[in-house]
Amino acid sequence: MPLSSLETLQQVFGYEAFRGEQQAIIDHVVDGGDALVLMPTGGGKSLCYQIPALVRPGTGIVISPLIALMQDQVDALTELGVRAAYLNSSQDWREAREVERAFVAGELDLLYVAPERLLTDRCMDMLSQGRIALFAIDEAHCVSQWGHDFRPEYLGLSVLHEKWPGIPRLALTATATSATRSEIAERLDLNGAPHFVASFDRPNIRYRIIEKNEVRRQLLAFIQAEHEGDCGIVYCLSRARVEETANYLCEHGIPALPYHAGLSQAVRADNQSRFLREEGRVMVATIAFGMGVNKPDVRFVAHIDLPKSVEGYYQETGRAGRDSLPATAWLAYGLQDVVQQRRMISESAGDESFKRRLGAQLDAMLGLCETVSCRRQRLLAYFDQAIQPCGNCDTCLEPPEAWDGTVAAQKILSAVYRLWRERGQRFGAGHLIDILRGKPTDRIKEYGHDTLSVFGVGADLSENAWRGVLRQLLANSFLAVDHEGYGTLTLTESSRAVLKGEHTLMLRRESEKKSRSSRSTGGRSKESAVLLPPEAQQRFELLRTWRAEVARNHGVPAYVIFHDATLREVALESPQTLDDLDGITGIGVRKREAYGEELLRCVAGLPVL
Incomplete structure (x- = not known):
């Protein structure tokens, strides 16, 4: 007699009881129902299809986008005595043929397949010859063109419902807004399926965002002070930044490895294998790395460049602390990040609707960075979840000071206005700050900007303080980046109200000391374990x-x-x-x-x- 769901959980996986909605999801699928499952990383999503696959007759087919994840999952299941295998491009034809034979013969409990492999005629023919328990579509947010990790091969997965209408299907993801959920359901033909939405909160992760100032030095200080010897991931925006940062960390005694799409497949595979198997490795990577990485003891995720969206940030930081022990999500963020991201949106090839969507995603991310309230509240509100202040983020542990920055903002906006109105010129942030602080640089003298009425009117604030003001004006669209002027600054429709004194601006102020240090919340994560x-x-x-x-x-x-x-x-x-x-x-x-x-x-x- 086959084991029940609870007996399978206890005897195969070694857990005494289900968590959250796991049992409701599993019972629904065992009974033959479709489902859309949203559950945070480390919340037990895999059990929602693994257990039904073991309870129902046939083989559970798991569509997964990453080869490394497949191998990890199969290794872990094999250790548990589960008959699991995968089909992907890493196998030669003999290995693939043996897996296909085992499936047709009914010798597998779970079979992991990459989406592009699944949609081939050969794979479809193979599936039609065996008995299928269910289809699980992992990382289902990849089907959304508005999501943070769209993969076109996912669009073809609606064929599963057409060819096997009686087989239950689960779409699973850790990250999706209500709009993304709707798109997943529409594209995968799951419109009638119930949505199981677990809490997005990861209370063991401490969120911290600091002002960027010599970011590699800040990163090194953070790791040495709080996570020396720990496994972690550092995300960078560009391949060159990945290489530079990995080398810098290695030079200072941190065992770091690079990962980006410009490396050969062999190097990427070797570095990922070392990260998964060796203790205390730090992976420095672009967002090409990480989706589906199942390593439970990642103690920190650091971003040294601004993520493009809250969804992407949440997905990436969720790779920390999968074992529910204390972990840190650390982000260094500065003025240049805002300028760069705004410029990238302006220069993107999409239509105006696409650019507006990217702009809205960036605005939400900037709002998270600039908030003076609980970061976890702001983060979860993006996913329509309300919580009380968490007590485990930097703004809860050391509340930032808010100050009336209206006059300072007027000075910057006036400088931008006068440069354009009087001289037809636009300049970037550094030059504007030099004008406001009355710094007689060669460039300022060359253009005669030391004769402007705004020259020196901001000498009361440091350069770092002015960069903070500029950053927040850009973040809140009181200034814009003119992409045709090579990143120069220009006024917006919202600027007028500030210049006229009709809008009071309360800004976030970081202390000079805090902006130069990574230890803004005090204490090592290890001590809180x-x-x-x-x-x-x-x-x-x-x-x-x-x-x-x-x-x-x-x-x-x-x-x-x-x-x-x-x-x-x-x-x-x-x-x-x-x-x-x-x-x-x-x-x-x-x-x-x-x-x-x-x-x-x-x-x-x-x-x-």
């Missing part, structure tokens, strides 16, 4: 050493054997018998049989045979 008693800590280290050796022998990442959270619990409980392992999270029947005796010997301090 659950500390183990000394004896348990010693057992934990022995268990980690044992796990690393087992993982090397099996050729899989360490977390595929056991997560840190499981080893912590074993170290704390100090089990003496195999029965004592029952109920420890992450130890199911298969893992107890495979590793139980070795765990007990580690706990007892005995050599593992």
Whole structure:
């Protein structure tokens, strides 16, 4: 007799109870229903299709966009005793043919397939010869052309409903606004399916956004002070920035690896494998890296360039702390980021509707950066979720000062106005600040700008303070970037009300000290983690050493054997018998049989045979 959903959860995966809406989703799919599932990274999305695939007759077909994710998932499932395989371009024809044979023969519980592979005639013919339990479309936001990671091959997945109308389908993602959800449902023909929307909150992640000032030095100080020896991801906007930052970190003792689309497939694959399998590696990458990365012990995600949207930012920061232990989302953001992003939108090839959509996404991201209220509140409000102030972001822990910046704004806007009105000229941020601070540079003298009435009227504010004012004026569209003038600044419709004194501007002020430091919230994330008693800590280290050796022998990442959270619990409980392992999270029947005796010997301090 097949196991029930709960028995499968407990005996195969080693968890005592379902979380949130997992059981409702699983029961619905087991009964043959379609579903659209939104659940944050680390919230247990995979179980929502893995368990129904094991309970229902046939093979669960999982459409996944990343080869690395497929291999990780299959390795982890194989360790649990689940019959899992994948089909993708990394296999030769003999390996692929054997997987196809196993599927047709009914020897697989789960089969992972890339979307472009799925849509081939060969794959479609193969699927028609076997028994299918369900279709799971992972990273379903890729089907949305307005989403942050559109992939055109996802548009063809509506064929699944046409060819197999009686097979349940799940679309799953960690990131989607209500508009993106509607587009997913429309494009995948899931309009009649219920939407299961879990909380987007990741309370273990501490959000921090600082003012950019020598960003590589700030990044290094952040890692050294709070995450030395930890695994992390650093996101950069360009390939060159990735290479420069990875080299800089390596030169200062941080084991960093680069990842971007300009590297060869072999180098990317090797770097990703090292990141997944080695302790304490830092991956410096463009957004080409990360979707579906299943590494649970990423302790920080850092951005040294401004993300283009809140959805992208949430998706990327969600790769930290999948094990529910404390983690940090750190972002350095400055004036040039705003100028660059505005210019990129203006120069994009899309129509005006497309540019307005990009502009709205950027405005939401800028609003998150400039808020003086709880960052988590602002972040979750983007996904239509309301919470109380979190107490675990920089604005909660050290509330920023708000100040009346109306006069300062009028001075900047007046300078822009006079340059254009009197002389037909436009200039960038640095030159405007020099004029306001009365700095007699050669360029200012050359253009005669030291004779302007606004020359020197802003000497009371530092250069850094003026950059903050300019940044916020750009963020709130009181100034605009003139892309035809190579990034020069121009007034907007909203400027008039400020110049006339009809609009009061309350601005965010960062202290000079804080803008130069990464430690704006104080305290190391490691100190906020659950500390183990000394004896348990010693057992934990022995268990980690044992796990690393087992993982090397099996050729899989360490977390595929056991997560840190499981080893912590074993170290704390100090089990003496195999029965004592029952109920420890992450130890199911298969893992107890495979590793139980070795765990007990580690706990007892005995050599593992």
